[in-house]
Amino acid sequence: MDSNCCAHFVHCSEVYAGMKAVVVENLKYRYPSTERLALSGVSFEVEQGEFIGIIGKNLAGKSTLCEALVGLVPHFYKGAYGGRVVVDGVEVLSSSVSELARHIGIVFQNPFTQITAAKLTVYEEVAFGLENLGFQREEMVKRIDYVLKLLGLYAYKDRNPFELSGGQMQRLAIASIIAMKPSIIVLDEPTSQLDPLGSEEVFKAVQSLSKEGITIIMVEQKMEKIAQYADKIILLHEGHLVDFGVPEEVFSRPDLESYGVEPPVFTSIAKKLGIKDNNTGLYPVTLEQMRRLMIGEPHRS
Ligand SMILES: Nc1ncnc2c1ncn2[C@@H]1O[C@H](COP(=O)(O)OP(=O)(O)OP(=O)(O)O)[C@@H](O)[C@H]1O
Ligand SMILES: [Mg+2]
Numbered sequence: 516m517d518s519n520c521c522a523h524f525v526h527c528s529e530v531y532a533g534m535k536a537v538v539v540e541n542l543k544y545r546y547p548s549t550e551r552l553a554l555s556g557v558s559f560e561v562e563q564g565e566f567i568g569i570i571g572k573n574l575a576g577k578s579t580l581c582e583a584l585v586g587l588v589p590h591f592y593k594g595a596y597g598g599r600v601v602v603d604g605v606e607v608l609s610s611s612v613s614e615l616a617r618h619i620g621i622v623f624q625n626p627f628t629q630i631t632a633a634k635l636t637v638y639e640e641v642a643f644g645l646e647n648l649g650f651q652r653e654e655m656v657k658r659i660d661y662v663l664k665l666l667g668l669y670a671y672k673d674r675n676p677f678e679l680s681g682g683q684m685q686r687l688a689i690a691s692i693i694a695m696k697p698s699i700i701v702l703d704e705p706t707s708q709l710d711p712l713g714s715e716e717v718f719k720a721v722q723s724l725s726k727e728g729i730t731i732i733m734v735e736q737k738m739e740k741i742a743q744y745a746d747k748i749i750l751l752h753e754g755h756l757v758d759f760g761v762p763e764e765v766f767s768r769p770d771l772e773s774y775g776v777e778p779p780v781f782t783s784i785a786k787k788l789g790i791k792d793n794n795t796g797l798y799p800v801t802l803e804q805m806r807r808l809m810i811g812e813p814h815r816s
Contacts, residue, residue, distance in 0.1 A: 534604050536699050536730040537561035537584065542598035544579060544588055553579040555754040556598075563698065566721075566731040568745035568762070570738070572775025575751040577734045581703045583607070584732065586615040603698050619699040620692035624707050626684035629691075630676045637663070637679070638672040641691050648695070662690040665727070666720045682713025686720050699730040707736065718744060739779040742766060742800035750774060763797040763804070781805050 537560065544554040554576050561567055569577050582588040586607045589596040600607040603618035623629060634640045638659060645655045663669040666686045671679060676687055685705055692700060702721065706714035718740055725731050725744075735741040741748065741762070748765040750758040752774045758765050765771070766778040777783070778800070785791065785798045790808050792799075799805040 534563070535560050535601075536563045536565065536603060537732070538599070538601040539583075540599040542580075542583060542600060543596070544583060545595040546579075546592060547594045549594075552754050554583065557751075557754075557756045558598075559749060559756060559759045561730060561732065563730055564725070564728045565746045566725045566744055567733070568741035568748045569732065569734045569751060570736075570741065570748055570765075570776055571751035571757075574753075575775075576754040577751055578703050579754075580749075580751065581621060581701045581732070581734060584699075584701050585619050585621045586610065586612040616695065616697070618697055619701060620695060620697040621701045621703065622685070622688050622692055622705050624704045626681055626688055626708065629688035630684060632677075635675060636673050637668055637676055637687055640676050640687060641694050644691050645694055658694045658696070662694045665693070665723055666690045667716070680713060681709045682716035685709060685713065685717050689717070689720060689724070693724065693729070697729075699732065700724060702731070702733040704734050704736065706740075714740070738766070738777060739781070739801075742779045742782070750776065762800045763792075763795070766800050767791075767797045 539557055539559050542554050542557040543552055545552050557580065569580065571577050579588060582592065583600055584602060584607070588594070589608070590612050596608070602615065605615060605618055607615060631640060631643055634643055641659045641662060642655055645658060650658070660669070663672055666689060668683065668686055668690060671683065676684060679687060689700070689702075689705070706717050709717065714737065721731055721733065722744060733741070733745070745762055747760060748758070748762050749756060750765050757774060758768065766782045771778055778786075781802050781804070782798045782800050785805055790799065790805060791797060792808060799808055
């Protein structure tokens, strides 16, 4: 046993007392053959069941951070890596991407690229990942029925995945990940290729996952939506974490636009009209919050 034994033991008992879903400590990362750090001293912690939004302008490091959470950084991309990332109690640096996939799943922007094209039906598409992991038939059926119902796809189970709408296809990609029962799901701009209806479907689906206690980490450009759904927001800029707080805090920053981010439209209106919570000095981020402030009710319910 090494000299860290006691420290390790203390850590283990803390784990049982209430393990964090994600711990990122001073994460630094540079892609191979590049000069600049894509992530520079990023630190934050996420509680189990929280819904975290990641915002920031182009090339801020949002996708790189997602890849660092699921282990693609550094295991797939290689490059220079420093600091520590722990997801669901598992150290990313010392675990393989497939080991990590049992704890944390990722959904990308384009629904087309995530469908295997090897399977004829929605049902088989979800079954595919589970078959690869060698699940018993009974457990597979239970999980597939559960995720298809949870994501509102049960009625489409016999359809060809490529006959689905964009929103349905993205929900299928999410269903295939959720069937593996990860406790954390990362979504990198999952609605950017979708029309407003498809986006709304995906947000509602993600919200239902959140209600099931799954930790959500979602990169999103639609500020009204992320302000409405997220418990907390990470603001990234040029690889640095500028802020990590409740949406009202982050979107009330007077320097927000200098990071290339526009606040939700309700926040902009409230700023112009001077409608804010006088106790906290923060502006509302949703229409409902604005309404409450205007009639003198507390900011948050
Ligand atoms: N595969 C790669 N190889 C080398 N450099 C990369 C690679 N992917 C990203 N980068 C660099 O890392 C930095 C962060 O990029 P990243 O894609 O994480 O930003 P982003 O916030 O997701 O941007 P976007 O809004 O365009 O999706 C940028 O400087 C980018 O050029
Ligand atoms: Mg990106």
